[in-house]
Each structure stands twice: as C-alpha cells, then as structure tokens.
Amino acid sequence: MKITQISEHIWKCTIWIIIPISVWVVKSERGLTLVDAGIPWMAGGLLKQIKALNLPLERIVLTHGHSDHTGSIKKIRETYRVPVYAHEAEIVYMEGQLPYPGRKKAQKSVEPGIVEPLDMQSIGGLVPYLTPGHSPGHIAYYHEQDQVLLAGDLFTTKRGQLKQPMASFTADMEQAVESGAIVAQLKPKLVSICHGGEVQLPHQQYEAYRRRWTESRAGQAKIRR
Numbered sequence: 290m291k292i293t294q295i296s297e298h299i300w301k302c303t304i305w306i307i308i309p310i311s312v313w314v315v316k317s318e319r320g321l322t323l324v325d326a327g328i329p330w331m332a333g334g335l336l337k338q339i340k341a342l343n344l345p346l347e348r349i350v351l352t353h354g355h356s357d358h359t360g361s362i363k364k365i366r367e368t369y370r371v372p373v374y375a376h377e378a379e380i381v382y383m384e385g386q387l388p389y390p391g392r393k394k395a396q397k398s399v400e401p402g403i404v405e406p407l408d409m410q411s412i413g414g415l416v417p418y419l420t421p422g423h424s425p426g427h428i429a430y431y432h433e434q435d436q437v438l439l440a441g442d443l444f445t446t447k448r449g450q451l452k453q454p455m456a457s458f459t460a461d462m463e464q465a466v467e468s469g470a471i472v473a474q475l476k477p478k479l480v481s482i483c484h485g486g487e488v489q490l491p492h493q494q495y496e497a498y499r500r501r502w503t504e505s506r507a508g509q510a511k512i513r514r
C-alpha cells in the first residue's frame with residue numbers, strides 16, 4: 290500500500306486493482322478518523338498506518354456505500370470497535386435493502402446495523418457536505434484547517450484535471466456534476482479523490498468542467514435527433 294501525506298493532518302492510502310483505490314487517515318489532537326474503508330485487502334496496511342500515527346482510531350466515516358469504500362470495515366472493527374457513519378440516505382442501499390438507483394440488484398456492502406447516520410456536524414476536523422449524484426447520499430468531507438476536500442467519487446481526475454465520476458457506477462450524472470460546485474463554493478487548495486490523483490485549486494476548473502458536461506450532453510441530444 291502506498292501512503293502519501295497530502296497535508297499536515299491527512300494521509301492518503303492507496304492500492305491498485307486495475308484502478309487506484311484510496312482511503313484517508315485524518316489526524317486530530319485526540320485521535321484518528323478513517324475516511325472510507327476501501328477493499329478488504331487494505332485492512333492490514335491501514336491498521337499498520339493507524340498504529341504508526343500512535344493515536345487511537347475514533348471512527349470511520351464514509352463518503353458513500355459502494356463496496357470499494359466499505360471493504361475493510363469488518364477487519365478494522367475487529368481491532369478498533371469504532372462507530373461507522375454515512376449519510377442517512379445511503380444506508381438502505383449499503384445494507385442491501387434497495388438497489389442503488391439505476392442498478393438492477395440490491396447489493397449488501399456492509400453488515401446491517403453497523404452503519405449509523407451521520408449528523409452532518411463537524412467531526413474529527415472534517416465538515417461533511419452532502420454531494421449527491423454519484424450516489425444519493427454521497428458526502429464530501431472538508432478539512433478546513435488544511436483546506437483539503439476529500440471528495441470520494443464526486444470526481445475522477447486525469448493529469449491534474451477534474452473529470453466526471455465513472456458513468457457506469459453513477460446514479461445521476463447531472464446531479465453529480467452540479468454537486469461538484471462544492472469546489473467553487475469552498476475553494477479548497479486541494480481536492481483528493483478515491484480513484485485518482487489530487488487536483489490543486491479545483492475551483493479554477495469547475496466552470497470548464499461543467500461546460501464540458503453541458504456541451505457533451507448537447508452533442509448527444511443532436512445525435513439522437
């Protein structure tokens with residue numbers, strides 16, 4: 290597992306399974322917050338990183354409930370019996386009670402009863418923002434002190450450019466692109482995502498990103514006519 294310190298309080302932990310899959314360990318004075326939980330094989334490396342930072346793990350918070358973001362929860366909770374939080378709207382899907390919008394089958398990505406609804410207040414130095422579209426209860430976490438936005442699957446990136454989230458896993462692309470305006474609102478120094486590299490000063494690109502989406506949609510409409 291590759292571990293990169295991306296700001297004073299944040300470590301990004303990444304493995305590659307065709308695409309990069311990342312989670313973040315965020316340090317505050319009292320302890321650590323794990324943002325997302327990746328896939329099961331990341332548990333060992335994450336536990337090692339938590340130990341190396343020499344602070345107790347206090348909680349796991351999720352950007353959303355897709356299975357590549359929840360995989361190591363079980364294993365980590367065998368060592369640290371911490372609460373796990375996600376947006377309220379996400380829990381029915383992750384527990385497999387309903388299929389994610391646009392999917393045929395419900396899929397359980399976490400044992401029912403483990404994930405609690407996040408009260409959307411600042412937690413472990415992170416401010417949660419609801420950014421739906423990729424999934425109905427997708428959250429981006431803003432570390433105000435470091436000015437870093439942990440954006441989960443709100444975007445992908447390519448060579449320092451903001452790109453749309455992966456279409457096949459995105460419930461509502463239009464809404465996802467609109468939710469991306471969070472970078473224009475917060476103007477973070479850095480946006481960090483789960484499946485790709487960081488983008489600096491993402492607010493400078495947001496308008497172009499949205500325009501590319503609008504134009505590509507207009508293009509598609511023309512072809513259909």
Ligand SMILES: [Zn+2]
Nearest residue numbers: 355423442458
């Ligand atoms: Zn996802």
Ligand SMILES: [Zn+2]
Nearest residue numbers: 355357442483
């Ligand atoms: Zn993902």
